[in-house]
Amino acid sequence: MAAPLTLLLIVAVTIRAVLFRSNLAELISERVEVVSPLNAWKRVVEGLALLDLGVSPYSGDVFHETPFMIYLFHFLVDYAELVFMIADGITAVALYQSIQTYNKNVFRKQKYALESDRYPADCLELLRSPKEMFYIPLKVAMFYLLNPFTILSCVAKSTCGLNNAIIALFILCTLKGSALLSGILLALATYQSIYPLTLFAPALLFFLQRLYIPVNLRRSSFWFFTLQYAFIYVGSLVVITGLSFFLLGSWDFIPSVYGFILSVPDLTPNIGLFWYFFAEMFEHFRLFFICVFQINVFFYTIPLSIKLKEHPVFLIFMQIAIISIFKSYPTVGDVALYMAFLPAWSHLYRFLRNIFLVSCVLLACAALFPVLWHLWIYAGSANSNFYYAITLLFNFGQILLVSDYFYAYLRREHHLTHGLYLKKKDGTEATLVLK
Amino acid sequence: SHYRLFPKSLGQVLSKFSVRELHISFTQGFWRTMQWGQPFIPSPPGAELWVWFHDTVSDVDGNWKELTNVLSGIFCASLNFIDLTNTVQPSASFKPLGLGNATDHRFLRYATLPREIVCTENLTPWKKLLPCGSKAGLAVLLKSEKLFHSSFHSQAVHIRPVCQDERCTSKAWELRQTLNVVFDLYTSGQGKKEWSLFKMFSRTLTEACPLASSSKVYVDITDNPEGELFELSPATPLLSQAVVLGDRRTYSVFDLSRAETFGQLRSLNLLLRWKGDSGDMLRPLLHAERYVAGFGLQTGEIHTVIYNNHPYRAFPVLLMDSVPWYLQLYIHTLTVTSKSRDNKPSYIQYQPAKDRHRPHLLEMLIQLPPHSMTEVTVQFERALLKWTEYTPDPNHGFYVGSSVVSALVPSMVAMSTNFTQDQPLFSSFVPVKEESSYFVRVYTEPLLVNLPTPDFSMPYNVICLTCTVVAVGYGSFYNLLTRTFQVDEPSPPLSKRLANLIRRMRGVPLLA
Numbered sequence: 001m002a003a004p005l006t007l008l009l010i011v012a013v014t015i016r017a018v019l020f021r022s023n024l025a026e027l028i029s030e031r032v033e034v035v036s037p038l039n040a041w042k043r044v045v046e047g048l049a050l051l052d053l054g055v056s057p058y059s060g061d062v063f064h065e066t067p068f069m070i071y072l073f074h075f076l077v078d079y080a081e082l083v084f085m086i087a088d089g090i091t092a093v094a095l096y097q098s099i100q101t102y103n104k105n106v107f108r109k110q111k112y113a114l115e116s117d118r119y120p121a122d123c124l125e126l127l128r129s130p131k132e133m134f135y136i137p138l139k140v141a142m143f144y145l146l147n148p149f150t151i152l153s154c155v156a157k158s159t160c161g162l163n164n165a166i167i168a169l170f171i172l173c174t175l176k177g178s179a180l181l182s183g184i185l186l187a188l189a190t191y192q193s194i195y196p197l198t199l200f201a202p203a204l205l206f207f208l209q210r211l212y213i214p215v216n217l218r219r220s221s222f223w224f225f226t227l228q229y230a231f232i233y234v235g236s237l238v239v240i241t242g243l244s245f246f247l248l249g250s251w252d253f254i255p256s257v258y259g260f261i262l263s264v265p266d267l268t269p270n271i272g273l274f275w276y277f278f279a280e281m282f283e284h285f286r287l288f289f290i291c292v293f294q295i296n297v298f299f300y301t302i303p304l305s306i307k308l309k310e311h312p313v314f315l316i317f318m319q320i321a322i323i324s325i326f327k328s329y330p331t332v333g334d335v336a337l338y339m340a341f342l343p344a345w346s347h348l349y350r351f352l353r354n355i356f357l358v359s360c361v362l363l364a365c366a367a368l369f370p371v372l373w374h375l376w377i378y379a380g381s382a383n384s385n386f387y388y389a390i391t392l393l394f395n396f397g398q399i400l401l402v403s404d405y406f407y408a409y410l411r412r413e414h415h416l417t418h419g420l421y422l423k424k425k426d427g428t429e430a431t432l433v434l435k
Numbered sequence: 436s437h438y439r440l441f442p443k444s445l446g447q448v449l450s451k452f453s454v455r456e457l458h459i460s461f462t463q464g465f466w467r468t469m470q471w472g473q474p475f476i477p478s479p480p481g482a483e484l485w486v487w488f489h490d491t492v493s494d495v496d497g498n499w500k501e502l503t504n505v506l507s508g509i510f511c512a513s514l515n516f517i518d519l520t521n522t523v524q525p526s527a528s529f530k531p532l533g534l535g536n537a538t539d540h541r542f543l544r545y546a547t548l549p550r551e552i553v554c555t556e557n558l559t560p561w562k563k564l565l566p567c568g569s570k571a572g573l574a575v576l577l578k579s580e581k582l583f584h585s586s587f588h589s590q591a592v593h594i595r596p597v598c599q600d601e602r603c604t605s606k607a608w609e610l611r612q613t614l615n616v617v618f619d620l621y622t623s624g625q626g627k628k629e630w631s632l633f634k635m636f637s638r639t640l641t642e643a644c645p646l647a648s649s650s651k652v653y654v655d656i657t658d659n660p661e662g663e664l665f666e667l668s669p670a671t672p673l674l675s676q677a678v679v680l681g682d683r684r685t686y687s688v689f690d691l692s693r694a695e696t697f698g699q700l701r702s703l704n705l706l707l708r709w710k711g712d713s714g715d716m717l718r719p720l721l722h723a724e725r726y727v728a729g730f731g732l733q734t735g736e737i738h739t740v741i742y743n744n745h746p747y748r749a750f751p752v753l754l755m756d757s758v759p760w761y762l763q764l765y766i767h768t769l770t771v772t773s774k775s776r777d778n779k780p781s782y783i784q785y786q787p788a789k790d791r792h793r794p795h796l797l798e799m800l801i802q803l804p805p806h807s808m809t810e811v812t813v814q815f816e817r818a819l820l821k822w823t824e825y826t827p828d829p830n831h832g833f834y835v836g837s838s839v840v841s842a843l844v845p846s847m848v849a850m851s852t853n854f855t856q857d858q859p860l861f862s863s864f865v866p867v868k869e870e871s872s873y874f875v876r877v878y879t880e881p882l883l884v885n886l887p888t889p890d891f892s893m894p895y896n897v898i899c900l901t902c903t904v905v906a907v908g909y910g911s912f913y914n915l916l917t918r919t920f921q922v923d924e925p926s927p928p929l930s931k932r933l934a935n936l937i938r939r940m941r942g943v944p945l946l947a
Contacts, residue, residue, distance in 0.1 A: 030733070046766065053783060055787065276897055282894065293905075307915075377733050378731040418920075431923045432920045432923065434919070
């Protein structure tokens with residue numbers, strides 16, 4: 001499989017290189033759907049220019065990247081295009097490897113379950129065969145590299161690409177079973193933007209499953225491993241934050257980066273739900289709703305972990321999707337990361353209920369974003385409500401997509417335990433509902 | 436302290452807030468340097484206030500805030516809009532004009548309100564600060580209906596510490612009140628090429644203020660040595676020569692403290708009748724313009740153009756820009772070009788803005804080549820503000836205060852560094868530190884920038900709609916997390932249930 005992957009990488013690099021050299025690159029790096037105040041390349045250059053002028057980049061409100069980015073780009077600013085293309089390549093290869101490992105795990109578990117006769121007789125068609133699973137890792141890499149969202153994000157040199165690479169490497173290390181590397185990479189991802197904190201739970205569940213430690217709050221083995229993993233994670237986080245302090249000699253970066261992410265002072269329009277909500281918020285309730293919206297991102301972790309404790313990889317997908325939808329400054333690069341996972345669940349296609357509607361909504365919104373932005377900002381014939389409406393619709397489509405895949409996954413699991421063709425008491429064909 | 440001549444209201448304010456120097460100006464209109472020459476006392480459109488506090492002040496920001504509010508009451512102006520979001524501390528552009536060598540710019544505060552409108556309510560308290568008010572002396576001419584019927588109107592109050600005598604044994608506060616007005620008699624329908632005090636002010640001068648030690652009217656007659664350009668009446672034997680703005684000018688002086696100035700009619704009505712076409716104005720050596728380039732409501736570019744009209748001398752200028760926080764400047768896009776070549780500033784001091792706390796402050800020292808145009812460009816992005824932060828007329832736009840260009844322009848004429856009593860007051864405002872150059876401050880136009888606006892009628896709608904989308908997410912996840920799949924056993928229809936109920940009561944076997 002190395003040859004098709006290499007071919008894919010070459011095609012992806014070619015597309016990106018062509019776009020970098022064209023004059024679309026300038027246009028794309030200004031688009032608010034692709035860059036946000038958190039990860040715009042213009043702001044990274046501005047931060048480095050401020051550092052050259054002798055002013056701390058965090059003294060103003062223009063630069064919201066972590067000191068790690070300052071350190072990285074201090075040396076690599078001339079090779080920025082190469083850095084972002086390599087980051088995309090790393091993400092694709094990491095996702096490829098992780099889905100390959102995951103597929104092997106899935107197939108192995110399925111084999112053992114078949115041998116111990118745990119599946120009802122009629123659901124054999126739900127089982128996955130190596131033939132269908134063979135091309136899935138390549139499809140995942142393709143979905144990531146050739147996704148227009150990813151290409152736009154790379155050409156705009158949005159640091160979202162680097163964050164995605166770190167998360168993809170974290171997923172790879174988790175699936176390969178290395179708790180130390182996984183903890184360090186998760187700490188790095190959390191240090192970059194706070195939200196990957198929620199990925200601690202699925203990673204922990206995966207390791208517990210892999211080491212055959214039952215998830216029982218009364219067992220000491222559970223607590224022992226959890227504390228180990230938490231220690232690695234929190235320890236690396238503290239070390240990375242301490243190193244950042246020594247880079248510029250002050251703690252200014254904490255309010256500038258984390259305070260900014262959490263308190264949302266900048267209301268630049270983006271594809272998320274926060275900006276217009278807080279532009280029209282009554283001052284009295286601002287703090288309350290900020291807390292509500294931020295808790296909303298972290299809130300689904302515990303319930304989802306309880307429901308999906310046997311399926312940590314699907315939980316990772318769900319968490320990444322929830323972060324991308326509900327974070328304070330989302331961009332299309334975040335959307336591209338969870339969309340890359342969709343081929344891994346292609347066997348759920350028969351249970352998806354709204355996929356046509358969702359894809360139409362997402363395509364239409366992706367097409368309408370630039371149109372309505374132009375009408376509002378440049379032509380002056382629309383106003384902010386138009387862009388806001390498309391934001392609402394886009395997020396609604398994403399929520400529908402994620403919940404549809406969740407429904408399909410749960411339904412397949414139900415069929416695998418209870419049989420595919422269910423019958424009512426009187427023998428006629430039954431319908432399944434959620435009750 | 437003696438409040439015989441100095442207004443007590445200002446004196447008390449100065450001592451309460453430990454103010455060392457105070458400069459406040461209210462201007463309506465923009466000074467057209469290329470048409471009217473260099474102004475004697477430059478001022479930006481709107482209100483401008485800059486204050487040096489004493490070193491003993493511990494909380495400069497608190498004093499500043501209270502001072503602006505008190506001045507707002509004294510001058511009937513809305514100076515209370517000056518707060519930390521439009522106050523800056525320039526490090527090099529506004530050195531003190533009085534005694535003392537203060538260099539710690541932590542005690543300096545500068546703010547402008549470009550949107551401030553000047554009207555009669557501001558002129559009246561300004562006139563009240565004068566010892567004679569508007570009852571005697573030159574101030575009787577200052578009638579607001581004529582003063583505001585002009586192309587440019589600027590009134591200013593400058594307070595600074597000066598030496599009381601030659602040997603500087605004691606210090607005193609000097610209060611200087613200036614009024615710059617440009618009358619355009621052609622457009623005001625006067626037609627004939629003449630002006631007089633009566634035509635401009637509908638009053639004539641009758642007496643000097645009894646409290647004044649000197650009361651004089653100066654008319655610039657440098658371009659008219661033989662009387663061929665214009666004719667000035669009544670004739671006066673007094674002449675005065677002074678070096679003003681780097682040029683030696685001759686003035687006819689009308690001394691109001693001498694009785695013969697008023698003639699037989701006991702009133703002085705200066706009349707100037709033009710004979711020939713007006714001569715060439717002396718081209719100002721330093722001139723600056725500013726404009727916003729770009730289209731759309733997302734980004735833009737500020738261009739500041741500085742002209743050096745000196746034929747062979749290059750000199751450095753200090754450009755100070757204070758941009759509000761909602762226009763995010765990108766300093767890495769700063770370019771300075773002179774004669775289409777890059778001209779790197781030798782000193783850049785930049786303090787980036789903090790959202791909702793302080794504005795951007797950019798100060799640069801640029802060397803202007805002789806006879807050239809220098810263009811400074813910087814890109815910015817426009818922010819979307821919270822709906823309560825917009826003014827009631829948001830589509831009017833937001834003002835960006837004028838840039839300040841300060842320079843020591845090489846002078847054609849040697850200037851004397853000693854101040855002598857018989858020099859006209861308008862030539863001695865800025866202390867002359869060296870003989871070969873004079874200090875010039877040029878203000879550019881203020882900018883009017885449009886910001887994208889949210890829809891102000893929508894707060895409830897937006898909250899409801901966004902919360903609906905979040906609730907859809909919450910609801911779907913809640914359903915999938917708390918419910919399980921079950922086979923749907925349909926409940927029997929209502930008619931059957933009712934029939935079963937009746938059968939049960941009758942004791943008859945039930946339906947299926």
